[in-house]
Amino acid sequence: xxxxxxxxxxxxxxxxxxxxxxxxxxxxxxxxxxxxxxxxxxxxxxxxxxxxxxxxxxxxxxxxxxxxxxxxxxxxxxxxxxxxxxxxxxxxxxxxxxxxxxxxxxxxxxxxxxxxxxxxxxxxxxxxxxxxxxxxxxxxxxxxxxxxxxxxxxxxxxxxxxxxxxxxxxxxxxxxxxxxxxxxxxxxxxxxxxxxxxxxxxxxxxxxxxxxxxxxxxxxxxxxxxxxxxxxxxxxxxxxxxxxxxxxxxxxxxxxxxxxxxxxxxxxxxxxxxxxxxxxxxxxxxxxxxxxxxxxxxxxxxxxxxxxxxxxxxxxxxxxxxxxxxxxxxxxxxxxxxxxxxxxxxxxxx
Numbered sequence: 001x002x003x004x005x006x007x008x009x010x011x012x013x014x015x016x017x018x019x020x021x022x023x024x025x026x027x028x029x030x031x032x033x034x035x036x037x038x039x040x041x042x043x044x045x046x047x048x049x050x051x052x053x054x055x056x057x058x059x060x061x062x063x064x065x066x067x068x069x070x071x072x073x074x075x076x077x078x079x080x081x082x083x084x085x086x087x088x089x090x091x092x093x094x095x096x097x098x099x100x101x102x103x104x105x106x107x108x109x110x111x112x113x114x115x116x117x118x119x120x121x122x123x124x125x126x127x128x129x130x131x132x133x134x135x136x137x138x139x140x141x142x143x144x145x146x147x148x149x150x151x152x153x154x155x156x157x158x159x160x161x162x163x164x165x166x167x168x169x170x171x172x173x174x175x176x177x178x179x180x181x182x183x184x185x186x187x188x189x190x191x192x193x194x195x196x197x198x199x200x201x202x203x204x205x206x207x208x209x210x211x212x213x214x215x216x217x218x219x220x221x222x223x224x225x226x227x228x229x230x231x232x233x234x235x236x237x238x239x240x241x242x243x244x245x246x247x248x249x250x251x252x253x254x255x256x257x258x259x260x261x262x263x264x265x266x267x268x269x270x271x272x273x274x275x276x277x278x279x280x281x282x283x284x285x286x287x288x289x290x291x292x293x294x295x296x297x298x299x300x301x302x303x304x305x306x307x308x309x310x311x312x313x314x315x316x317x318x319x320x321x322x323x324x325x326x327x328x329x330x331x332x333x334x335x336x337x338x339x340x341x342x343x344x345x346x347x348x349x350x
Contacts, residue, residue: 003083007062010084015057017302020337023172023345026237027058029179034157035060038113040144040185042136042205043161044213045122046129047168049295052120054177055161064112065120066105089139106143113147113156123205127291129168131226131236132218133209140205141198144185158183160205162212166236169293172340176237178212214242225251233257233346260344269335276304309333 018025033039039061045051049067056063062085069088072078078088087108090101112119125137144156159182166174183204189197209215214236216225225246231254234242245251260266270277280300287293309332317325 004062006083007085011057014053017298018054018057020340021172021298021302022175023166023340023343024174024237025054025058026174026176027179028176029181030058030060032159032179032182033059033061034159034182036116038116038147038154038156039118040113040140040156040158041118041120041161042123042140042158042209043120044133044163044209045124045127046131046163046213046291047165047294048127048289048291050168050298051122051127051163053298054163054175055120058177059118061118063118063120064109066109066122068126069101106146109143110147110150113143114151114154116154119143123202127289129291130218130222131214131216132222133206133213133215134218136202136206138198138202141201144201145189145194145197148186148189154186156185158185158201158205160208160212162209162239164213164236164239167345169290169297170345171297172343172345173294174235174237174345176213176239178239180208180212183208211243212239214239214246216246228254231255257346258344262339262343265335265339266343269339272332272335273305273308276301276308279304305336306333 041055041059041063043051043055049071052063052065052067056065064085065087066089067081067086069090071086072081072088087105088101089105109119121140121143123136123140124134125139128134140158144158148154148156160180162176162178162180164176164178183201185201188200188204191197192200216222216229228251229236229242229245232252233255234245234252236242280297283296283300284293287296309329312332313325313329316328
């Protein structure tokens with residue numbers, strides 16, 4: 001009961017704080033999420049740990065996650081993540097000896113699905129900011145079909161989810177969370193030999209993901225098309241519109257990027273949040289993978305900024321009274337929210 005309450009509390013916090021962090025969050029196809037039964041969510045992975053945060057925050061089910069193992073290196077972090085249903089998955093880059101640990105993880109996944117709960121998986125095998133769907137690994141099919149073989153009466157829905165960012169690693173970003181159409185994995189396995197069933201499921205998930213997020217074919221024209229889309233300053237979160245541009249080779253002409261007239265408000269926010277901002281900028285220099293910029297920026301700022309405002313409000317209360325302190329605190333929070341929602345965001349080069 002306490003774990004359930006903790007999970008729901010964190011989910012509520014994420015749902016609220018992400019509204020402050022993102023300019024706009026579009027959630028499409030939420031009605032496609034089954035209200036009960038075993039579900040495996042197959043999600044593309046452009047933006048590290050921000051991806052599961054956005055999907056789970058606007059998903060009515062309680063979810064379990066498979067996350068790259070190196071996130072779990074520190075014991076306290078491992079325990080904290082475990083309370084939120086996160087589990088490590090080991091890759092070859094973590095060392096071949098570590099791969100044997102996946103057997104235990106797969107068994108946990110089988111039990112999660114057996115209990116008719118949900119599981120998040122990123123079937124591309126790693127995060128990648130490129131606006132293309134990479135070839136899928138067969139690890140997720142092993143989990144789905146393994147659970148079905150152990151539990152012949154079980155029904156498992158595979159639900160592809162497309163994530164699209166207008167400008168990941170840049171605050172504030174626009175995001176589209178696009179839930180696809182349910183796939184009956186049991187029907188696929190029952191009607192085909194397992195090797196063929198694996199390919200059918202992989203292809204179905206891949207084909208849906210290419211429609212659920214902006215997909216530029218990964219060929220010699222990839223960078224040309226991407227450059228044209230960026231120059232036209234298209235709204236990538238309008239997924240269907242942009243994919244149609246790509247398919248028809250009908251990309252708008254370049255246009256001048258709009259001016260962000262609210263930039264002075266941004267500088268006012270930085271001035272009012274100087275210490276946490278400097279702390280973040282110092283940590284940013286230590287980030288080795290670009291995909292983790294958004295994750296750490298959100299994780300650090302969502303804690304340090306409010307705490308800093310509380311400390312400053314307490315100091316103002318000491319000198320000027322409770323009313324002034326409350327006005328300052330609420331104004332600081334409101335300023336961040338207004339800037340997040342009304343500033344101009346442009347495309348980025350990837």
